[in-house]
Amino acid sequence: QQQVKQSPQSLIVQKGGISIINCAYENTAFDYFPWYQQFPGKGPALLIAIRPDVSEKKEGRFTISFNKSAKQFSLHIMDSQPGDSATYFCAASMRSGTSYGKLTFGQGTILTVHP
């Protein structure tokens, strides 16, 4: 059972373009939605996260858009740079109950930014 579905699997963008990665979730009990960035040979690292009481969060060139009614959220990377080339994972978690702190990850998106 895949509770968080991520698309696309891979994405190629030109330098300076906008990269958009989408995720959809099923469990309405999820209330924390982070994005992780992973470079080859490294472990994932938290990039940006959002809670469902806001519809958008921006940190530098990275923005999360959140649509609670559609149970969807997306990552936008503005002015994409070759250094952004990495695998991106969306995830979801519950902040209460027995599943507290556990992350359910999407399948990942391999982003390549061409110079």
Place this chain on the structure above:
Amino acid sequence: NAGVTQTPKFRVLKTGQSMTLLCAQDMNHEYMYWYRQDPGMGLRLIHYSVGEGTTAKGEVPDGYNVSRLKKQNFLLGLESAAPSQTSVYFCASSYPRTSGRTSYEQYFGPGTRLTVT
């Protein structure tokens, strides 16, 4: 601080062999996790621990066992390795309870690449 460290970095096993992966963290985190990463499947939770001496099953626990005898260490064991366990294994930790600040961020180690032939 070293953060989260994992040993070994690479390992090749034959079917039926056993091994233990070690994860250590120096951030005084309460929670620790073991994931496996496979192409197109993201990261899947194998087992996790919410404190010293406690463990619980995740999404894909079959074929694995874990132990958390010390707060800073979380061990993942494969008793009888199978080719289906060929994967990259990541350990993570989170929730610095002593800080009084709630944090949901998980800190990942560099991974162990395991091949079972």
